[in-house]
Amino acid sequence: MNLLKKVTALLLSLAIVIGSIFVGTKTNSYAATSKSYIKELKIGKTYYYNLDGGKYKDKIKVYVSKNDNLLLRINDKTIKVLKYDYEYSKHNYNRLPYKCNVRIYNFNKKDKSLEIVLNYREDLQEGYRILKFKNSKCLLDKIYNDSYMEKYDSNTGAITLSEGNWGLFKDFTDAIGRFGCYYKIQIKGYKIYNPYTSNTTEDARKFKYTADKNLNAYTNTNSSKIAFTVKRDEKVNIYSFYQKGNKKYIKVKNSSGKYGYIKIGSSPLFEEWLMVR
The missing domain is CATH 2.30.30.40 (SH3 Domains)
Structure with a gap:
């Protein structure tokens, strides 16, 4: 050459x-609907929302443990570790400023249930962890690394994600190097469906x-x-x-x-x- x-x-x-x-x-063609959440959960505060469409509201709390893990507690029964070494990551100056939020969404109005979503940004990557609970039990726990939520349609449960090169289609990095793409996942009840195809960005x-x-x-x-x-x-x-x-x-x-x-x-x-x- x-x-x-x-x-x-x-x-x-x-x-x-x-x-x-x-x-x-x-692209500018997508609405910034990732901000269309029901509630952002503050650390240490207790909230009450009906997560599974049952008779009663669920007790929800996000807090940091003594060993600096970010935890989610549902009805004083179920505890999920959302992020290990939360305080370490937050104050590690060898990395970019650490951002992490936990929000309640209603991605699909037809399934009569809500999602709890951890959104994190670290080391030039942003990602999401989507959780769903029923009767205090976690029935859905899915992570999407190196992705950004462009929009979602609460009538269908379709969520449009854009991705760098370390997410759902990371295997293509070995063949072509870095890339940008976008695709739709879909939430129905307590299942999440990934696509077979993604389109490259403009x-x-x-x-x-x-x-x-x-x-x-x-x-x-x-x-x-x-x-x-x-x-x-x-x-x-x-x-x-x-x-x-x-x-x-x-x-x-x-x-x-x-x-x-x-x-x-x-x-x-x-x-x-x-x-x-």
Whole structure:
């Protein structure tokens, strides 16, 4: 690769790194509904909310234990550790300022239950932990790392999350390096459903990846028919990710405007991988 090519690739790589870090600001088309919560729980204060649609309200308290863990207590029966070493993280000046809040949401009005959500930001990453309780028992406890809540629809239980490269689709980092994407999860009752597909952000789609070797692009994720071959040093744009079990594909568009699906593994597929890693 000549000097000009290296400089160009490096500049493009830096652009997508910045876009990935600030993945939460990928577009202005989403409403800032992550603030549409019922209540933010203050540490040490007791609250009463009906979490499961039963006859009585539940007693809820968030507090810090003697060994500095952030705890959630429901009806004086169930205790969940929300965050270990809370005070250590809060005052560790080798890290970015630690932010953590606990809020009550109603993501799906139809299931007649509420969610308790821990939102944390640490080491350039933001994430969420979603919990649901019934009869004081925790029936749902799901963590989404390196993600940002863009919006949710309380009529359907659909939550739109944007992600950097260490979240639900983190396995794609091994193949392409850093990226930004967004997808919808759905809450129904005490179950949460993850998608098979995520779409790359507008900034990520503008980035052109240079194939490090010849790559076969298939017509779809269930087909063995080759739509086209991406030649070594040919550039493509990445539009989406697909993962189901061990099957993982990236949807690409070549210079001719054709779309296809490239199967990924654990090895890098593009020259820019080392620069954007």
